[in-house]
Amino acid sequence: MVDLDDAIIARLDSHGERFEILLDPKAMDLIKQGKEVDLAEYLAVEDIFKEAHKGTHPETSKLTEAFGTDDVLTIARRIIEKGEVQMTAEQRKELLESKRRRIIAFIAANAINPQNHLPHPPTRIELALEEAKFHVDPVRPFDKEVEEAMKALRPLIPIRFEKSRIAVRVKADDYGRCYSDLTSVGTVEREEWTKDGYWIGVVEIPGGLLDDITAKLNQKTKGTATVKLLAQ
Numbered sequence: 001m002v003d004l005d006d007a008i009i010a011r012l013d014s015h016g017e018r019f020e021i022l023l024d025p026k027a028m029d030l031i032k033q034g035k036e037v038d039l040a041e042y043l044a045v046e047d048i049f050k051e052a053h054k055g056t057h058p059e060t061s062k063l064t065e066a067f068g069t070d071d072v073l074t075i076a077r078r079i080i081e082k083g084e085v086q087m088t089a090e091q092r093k094e095l096l097e098s099k100r101r102r103i104i105a106f107i108a109a110n111a112i113n114p115q116n117h118l119p120h121p122p123t124r125i126e127l128a129l130e131e132a133k134f135h136v137d138p139v140r141p142f143d144k145e146v147e148e149a150m151k152a153l154r155p156l157i158p159i160r161f162e163k164s165r166i167a168v169r170v171k172a173d174d175y176g177r178c179y180s181d182l183t184s185v186g187t188v189e190r191e192e193w194t195k196d197g198y199w200i201g202v203v204e205i206p207g208g209l210l211d212d213i214t215a216k217l218n219q220k221t222k223g224t225a226t227v228k229l230l231a232q
Contacts, residue, residue: 007044008091009052010076012083015066020052021045021076025087025095031080034141039073048075085138096136103136103149104129111150112162112207117229119208120159128156162207165189169226170217172197177220185209202230 007022027042040046048063050056063070067078087095108122132152137145153159170178172193179199182188186205193199205213210229217225 004044006091008085008087010079010083010085012079015062017058017062017066018050019058019063019066019075019079019083020049021047021079022049022052023076023080025085025091026098028080028085028095028138031077039076043072043076046072048072048079087138092138095138099138099142099145100129100136102142103145106142106146107149107153107159107208109208109212110161110206111159112164113158114160114162115158117162117164117207119210120157124157125153125159128153132156163204164207164210165202165204165230166210166213167200167202167226167228167230168217169198169200170221171224172199174221174225175199178217178225181213181216181220185213 004022006024008025008028009020010023010028011018011020013019022044023039024042024044027037027039030037048058050058060070063075067075069075104122104125107125108120111125112119129149129152132155134149134152140148150159150161168178168182182201182203182205186203186209189202189204191199191201210227214225214227217227
C-alpha cells in the first residue's frame with residue numbers, strides 16, 4: 001500500500017453522490033493502459049470515501065445504487081476508469097516524467113530509421129520530442145500517447161514502427177542461455193541444428209531491439225554468437 005502522504009485522490013460523481021479513493025498515482029496510469037493490477041496493493045486505504053480528506057463515507061445503499069456492488073476494489077477500479085484525479089504539483093511532475101520515459105523507451109524498442117533499418121537511440125528520440133514541444137498527458141491512455149509522440153517525431157526524424165528479421169547462430173552449449181532471451185522479445189520463425197553443433201534460427205523482433213539483443217547474446221556467449229539483420 002502507498003503512504004497516505006503520497007496518495008492522490010480519484011473521485012467520481014454519480015447518482016447525486018461523490019465517491020473518492022486514496023491511491024498510488026502509478027495505479028491510475030496502469031489501469032488507463034488496460035493492464036491488470038492488484039488494486040489492494042495500490043490503495044492507501046481499502047475504503048470508499050464521500051470526502052477522503054474528512055474521512056467521511058457514503059452509505060452502503062448509495063454504493064450499491066451507483067455501482068451495483070459494495071465491493072471496494074470493484075468500485076475503486078470504476079472510479080479510476082471513469083472519474084477524475086487530483087494530485088499535487090510534485091506528484092503530477094513525477095507521473096509525467098515516468099510516463100515520458102516509458103514513451104521514449106517504447107518507441108526506441110519498437111521503431112527504426114527506415115533509411116537504414118537501424119534503431120534510433122533513446123537520446124535522439126528524447127531530443128526530437130523536446131524540439132517538437134511534445135507534452136505528456138497524465139490521463140491519456142499510453143497507446144494514444146505513443147501515437148501522438150510518433151506524429152510529433154515524423155516531421156523531424158525518419159521513423160516508423162517495424163519488425164526486423166534476424167538470423168542467429170549460437171553454439172549448442174549457449175542455446176539454453178540465449179533461446180529464452182530471443183523468445184521473450186520476438187518470434188522464432190525457423191530453426192535448425194547444424195551437423196557441427198550450432199543452433200541457427202530466424203527470429204522476428206521489434207526493429208528497435210536489434211542492438212540490445214545483439215549485445216545480450218554476445219555477452220552470454222562471450223562474443224561467439226552471430227546475429228545478422230536479414231533483408232526486409
